Every structure is written in structure tokens, then in C-alpha cells.
Amino acid sequence: MVAHDTIEVVEGGVVDDRYLRGTGHYAPYDVCEVTLVEAEALDTIESDYGIDLWDGRHRRNIVTRGISVYELLETTFSIGGAELRGTRPRPPCAHVERVADEDGVARALGEQRGGICASVLTPGEIAVGDLLEIVEADPRTVGRDIADRLAATSTHEDEHQHQ
Numbered sequence: 001m002v003a004h005d006t007i008e009v010v011e012g013g014v015v016d017d018r019y020l021r022g023t024g025h026y027a028p029y030d031v032c033e034v035t036l037v038e039a040e041a042l043d044t045i046e047s048d049y050g051i052d053l054w055d056g057r058h059r060r061n062i063v064t065r066g067i068s069v070y071e072l073l074e075t076t077f078s079i080g081g082a083e084l085r086g087t088r089p090r091p092p093c094a095h096v097e098r099v100a101d102e103d104g105v106a107r108a109l110g111e112q113r114g115g116i117c118a119s120v121l122t123p124g125e126i127a128v129g130d131l132l133e134i135v136e137a138d139p140r141t142v143g144r145d146i147a148d149r150l151a152a153t154s155t156h157e158d159e160h161q162h163q
Contacts, residue, residue, distance in 0.1 A: 001056030006127040009034055009082045009120045014061050032117030035090050036072070039065040041113035049108040057100035060090070060115045067132060069116045074138035081124025083135060090115045 013020035013033040020033075037060035046052050062079070072086035092109035109115075137145075 001059055003056055006080075006125055007061065008123070008125050009084070010123045011120055013120065017061065032087070032090055033120050034062065034084055034118045035060040035115055036062045036064055036069045036086075036118060037090075037115030038067075038069050038113070039063050041109075041115070045108040045113060049104055051102060051104060051108050053100070053105070053108075057096075057102070057105065058109065058115075059096050059099065062126065064132060070112055072118070073116060074140070075134060076121060076136040077132055077134050078122075079132045080126040080130035081122075082120065082126050083122035083124070084118040085121055086138075087117045087119050090117050 008015040010020075013031075019031050037058050042053050042058060042063065046054070069086070070089065073088065074086060076083060076085045078084070089112070092106040092114045094106060096106055096109065136142075
């Protein structure tokens with residue numbers, strides 16, 4: 001993998017990415033349009049496993065910092081000029097270890113350090129340093145917030161009826 005200051009995402013994935021071209025190892029059976037991994041996960045892998053994946057051997061398209069990518073599952077978010085939706089975890093596989101040419105890479109990327117897949121909702125350019133912003137929270141979080149507000153309203157109304 002080669003680091004870029006900017007990437008362009010389009011329907012189907014990242015421009016010039018092996019999966020958009022249909023040449024990825026698991027294409028066409030297991031395709032992620034865009035993959036994200038946490039910088040904190042790469043830091044942990046380096047400190048706990050002694051494996052430095054900062055050279056791109058993690059094989060993910062975007063490295064984030066300061067947000068759990070797993071919280072982006074079923075969430076619509078924007079980065080730069082693009083809008084994405086987190087679709088599923090991207091666990092490591094034996095292939096990533098073969099390509100990385102280092103024993104232990106797949107194990108190190110386990111335990112929710114492998115990142116997630118996202119689909120492209122609005123094409124656009126993403127650059128290093130662009131902010132990641134939540135556009136629409138996942139439905140479970142929204143539903144929980146609504147239920148909490150209703151419960152609080154119901155409790156408040158019950159208090160007034162008992163006075």
C-alpha cells in the first residue's frame with residue numbers, strides 16, 4: 001500500500017484501489033468500498049506486539065485518530081468532501097499476514113483492531129487532516145436516545161400527577 005495525501009472516493013470505492021478495479025484478493029466475493037482503521041490500534045499493535053504497520057501493511061484505506069471506528073457502524077459520516085456509511089467490521093485474514101510478510105500481523109489486527117468497511121454515499125475527495133463528522137447516528141443509538149427522552153418525559157409527568 002502506498003500512502004497518499006488525498007484520495008478520491010466514488011461509487012464502488014477508492015479511485016485506483018485494487019478492489020474498485022476488481023483485482024483485490026477477495027474480489028468479487030468479499031469487497032469493502034472503503035476501509036478505515038484507528039491510529040490508536042496501530043499504536044497498540046506496535047507497542048504490544050512489536051509490529052510496525054505504519055508503512056501501510058495494515059491494508060486499510062483511511063487511518064483515523066480520536067474516534068472508535070466501530071462506533072461508525074450503521075452511521076453516516078463525512079470526511080472531506082465525501083459521505084460514507086459504516087457497514088461492517090473488517091477482521092484480519094491470513095492474506096494480510098502473507099502480504100505483510102511478518103508473523104503475527106493477523107493476530108495483532110484482531111480484537112477490534114482490524115477496522116471497518118464503509119460504503120460511499122456521496123463521492124468526494126478525502127485529505128489527510130480532514131475532520132470526520134457524524135451526519136446521522138446509527139438507528140440503535142437514535143432509538144435509545146428517543147426512548148430515554150420519552151422515559152424522562154413520562155417520569156416528569158408522573159411527578160406532576162402525584163403533586
